[in-house]
Amino acid sequence: MATYEQISIALLIPANVLYSLALFSHSWFQLPDVSYGLWVAKYCDYLSCHIIPAFFTEEPVWYHILQGLSLFGWSGMIMSLILLTSKKLDTSIPNSWRYHKQLAVSALCIISVFIISLSLMIFYGKLDESHASARPQVQWSALLAATACILQFCAGLLLTQT
Template sequence: MILQTVLTNLMLRLHKMGRYEKISLALLFPANVMYTVAASTHFWFELPGVAWYGLFYAKFCDLLDECHYVPAFFTNEPGFYHLLQLVCVFAWACLALSIYMLISDSMDSRIPRILRKNRNNAIAFICFASAFAMSGGLYLFYYIINDFPREVDKYPEMKWASMFASLACALEFLAGLFLLHAS
């Protein structure tokens, strides 16, 4: 019964949405899935043959090919890792909030009065804040990994999870642009 009510309300909300809002929603869902998958892995960056780094944990392999999973903040720069995790969790929360605000009217009362006239601008602002936090997190992550001790001429390599995070960032930025156009 509750599920039926929720689905009915969702269908009514989707019916009321404009074309650009629907496109934005269609962009935000895969962005959220990709960012969730990326955040849960250790394949963001690799120091070739030695270590694989993720947002919350890293995998280190020694000379005997024994690999160990370590929480990421126990690596060389715990302060930077905490900052990186905070930025990425903020981006993730803004991504989820923008989806929720598109499909629900319950957050409209929390939008500042200046932006309440055009809720799409407020949601677009949240999308842009999240996209800039994601790209800043990727840059910060590469900066941290690049400063780790490594062999000469072996630079960190981007792996598929960081590509997913980059693509999620681009999709969310496009969704924000569509929401601005819908205004």
């Protein structure tokens, strides 16, 4: 395995961990009395807090599009790591991809980065539009997702060098 591939694997593993932590948190943004995540929403009143799956909330369509984009970005991130570490999948990919495997994985990394960053931009852009009175706060999970994007982008750029 080449040095660039080893460095890319070393970058993709923490990127996967960070983005997984970001996806499973419920603090992408917070407004008074409600905290939305990609998968659950946490509503708090004076007595208690309730966690509801995000699919069952009365959110607009862009919120569900955001969930789909996040899943596609996450699957691209996982597939790029699997393609780099596993040789078993080499027989199932087309010959042209197999010949230029590092470039194919690099393209997958970069596409996944753009999907994840697009989902973050949509998320905060639409949130800013819909809740102009209460300014959304950037939470730690969004910073984890942004850090994962940077790590994955660096890994994709390194793979273009091979």
